[in-house]
Each structure stands twice: as C-alpha cells, then as structure tokens.
Amino acid sequence: MPNKVEPAQKLIKSLKAFLGWQSTVAFLKEPPQSYMFPPVDILGGLDNISAIAGSGGFKNEFDFGLAIVYLIQAGHDGHFAFRPDVFRGFGFRNRMAMDIVSVSIDGLQVPKLYHFCKSDLVGSLKSCAFLTRCSGVECDHDRTQWNRSNAPGHRQNQWRGRSYGD
Helix, strand or coil: CCCCHHHHHHHHHHHHHHHHHCCCHHHHHCCCCCCCCCCCCHHHHHHHHHHHHHCCCCCCHHHHHHHHHHHHHCCCCCCCCCCCHHHCCCCCCCHHHCCEEEECCCCCCCCEEEECCCCCHHHHHHCCCCECEECCEEHHHHHHHHHHHCCCCCHHHHHHHCCCCC
8 A cells, every 4th residue: 555645744743743642752752871772752753754754755554654663662661552554454463472481480590481381380390491492583582682672661571571461
C-alpha cells in the first residue's frame, strides 16, 4: 500500500497533539545520567518522519508506520505505544516458544532459559539442560538485543515480558 503524503503528515500532527498528554516525552529527551537507555527526542523524531514522508521517502505505508513504532519503542515505556492501522491485520505468536521460562534455580544465580514443565518446576529444572541457542543465536544475546531496541520498562520487566504468561 503506497504511503500518501497528506494523510501521513496529518497522522504525525495528530500524534504530536496526543503527545502533549504523555508525561515522559521531556524526560526521554533529556534523561538523568542514571537512566539505563539513551535519550530519544520523540517530537523531533516525529518531525523527521514527517519530513521523510513529505519528500516521498517511504516506499509504503508499512515502512512509514514502522518508523513511528520504532521511534516510540525507543522510549522503552510500556504505557506509551502506537499501533498503525496497517499493522492491525497482522499478528504472530510463536507457539513453539510459548513454554520458555526464565528462572533462577536458587534465586541467586542469573536466570537461565528452560522449557516450562508443569510438574515441580524447580525440582525438574535442576535435572534439565537450559537453553543456550534459539534459532541459531545465543539466547542471552538474542533477548538482550531485542530488549535494548524493543522492550518497555526496566531490565527485569523486559526479561519477564519475553517469557511465558506475558
């Protein structure tokens, strides 16, 4: 579906009006040094996306919407999201990975990934091998990379959010 300049720019304008109510926008632009993510200028990013759309720089509406999604995801705020109309017809759930859990055997060790067993979880995990690779990529690296660019919230929430039940 081609990206049409006028509707794209109207969407950006309405998003910017909506963002007047988003309390984290100023914080995200200039977070304290202790904040674990890089700064992101949401309003400036929307201006940039609008300029690209105005010059015909997006091949299609999907790419335009994806640029907005990536910008907002860069804020890592679970209460701040946008799902473009063009995305609403699509959904994906990987049932093969739905039973993967992140568990620390004793509450002190760094959590590892396991396939969930409905029986005695901790007792059965002690005898189970933990997952080291998912789709050919080291599990810890894959989850950490995905969290850095996509997941909302603090690191504990990010890891939990990629596990069963969330």
